[in-house]
Amino acid sequence: MDEEEERFLRLQKKLTHWIEHNNEHAGSFRKAAREAEEIGLVEVSRRLNEAAKRMDEISALDQHL
Numbered sequence: 001m002d003e004e005e006e007r008f009l010r011l012q013k014k015l016t017h018w019i020e021h022n023n024e025h026a027g028s029f030r031k032a033a034r035e036a037e038e039i040g041l042v043e044v045s046r047r048l049n050e051a052a053k054r055m056d057e058i059s060a061l062d063q064h065l
């Protein structure tokens with residue numbers, strides 16, 4: 001394996017890790033959104049759900065690499 005191939009594999013591994021991390025955060029945002037909605041913080045809930053949606057969109061970009 002040459003140096004360029006090693007660099008590619010390292011970057012690919014990092015990207016995979018970051019996407020997994022994004023997905024974990026998106027799940028946390030959705031949980032917090034449900035909690036916010038339960039106590040009447042509708043706008044906070046909406047924004048948290050929007051943040052989760054955008055994280056999903058970012059993670060989906062990996063499919064295009």
